[in-house]
Amino acid sequence: MAKVDLPEGDGDELLRLYALSPKMGAAAGRFSGAVYTDTALPTRVREAARIRIAEVNQCPVCLDTRTTSDPDGLTESEYLGMADWRSLTTLSEQEALAAEFAERFSTDHLNIDDDFWTRARAAFTDAELFELAVCCANWLGLGRVTQLFDAGVSCRIEY
Numbered sequence: 001m002a003k004v005d006l007p008e009g010d011g012d013e014l015l016r017l018y019a020l021s022p023k024m025g026a027a028a029g030r031f032s033g034a035v036y037t038d039t040a041l042p043t044r045v046r047e048a049a050r051i052r053i054a055e056v057n058q059c060p061v062c063l064d065t066r067t068t069s070d071p072d073g074l075t076e077s078e079y080l081g082m083a084d085w086r087s088l089t090t091l092s093e094q095e096a097l098a099a100e101f102a103e104r105f106s107t108d109h110l111n112i113d114d115d116f117w118t119r120a121r122a123a124f125t126d127a128e129l130f131e132l133a134v135c136c137a138n139w140l141g142l143g144r145v146t147q148l149f150d151a152g153v154s155c156r157i158e159y
Contacts (some may be wrong), residue, residue, distance in 0.1 A: 002151045014061065017151040028142055035138045039131050041098075043070040046074040048095040049102035049132060050139050051082045059143040094123050098132060105136045 008017040018025025039046060047067055051074070054062030067073040074082075081088050085099040097120055104112050120129060 003149050003156070006151070009082055012031075014146060017149055018019040029138065031138055032142060034071075035135045037040060039133065039135060041128060041131055041135065043067055043073045044092070045094050045098045045132075046133065047079075048082065049098040049136055052085060052099045052102040053106050053136060053139040053143060055083050056103065057140065057143040057147055059147045062139065062143045062144050086118045097123050101132055102136050102139075106140050 002013050002017060004017070004020070006013060007018075007019050009016055011019075018028060022087075036046075050062070050065075054065070066076075066079065075090075078088060078090060082099060085091065085096060085103075091099070100116070101112075101120065104116070124132070
């Protein structure tokens with residue numbers, strides 16, 4: 001049950017939350033859309049970061065979201081094991097770095113040290129690191145909006 005009065009309708013709560021302010025809701029939707037359609041990051045890299053932030057945020061919608069459009073995406077056991085990503089032996093170097101970046105971005109961004117940047121820049125281009133940061137900003141911010149307003153907690157999103 002959302003924390004604010006949502007417009008009536010049959011749409012899911014998250015879409016109805018965005019409808020409270022159509023211009024801001026549309027902007028949030030475009031931002032989210034760009035994260036999935038305009039990034040060059042591989043699906044597994046993107047999803048390793050996204051699900052790690054979902055765990056930090058404890059956003060039920062984000063935790064329940066899965067990529068189904070890419071057969072080479074994370075497996076269900078990897079999604080469920082991402083809270084302990086350091087022990088997942090199936091992650092590539094980029095995927096593990098993406099999970100670490102997402103975790104640090106969302107919990108201690110001011111202490112991302114030179115050691116991390118050296119490792120990250122050896123595995124990613126500068127453009128990829130920028131895209132990863134923008135994606136993380138979207139998931140962290142809009143995931144917290146979803147969680148804060150308790151909107152959309154009953155929907156499962158697959159893309």
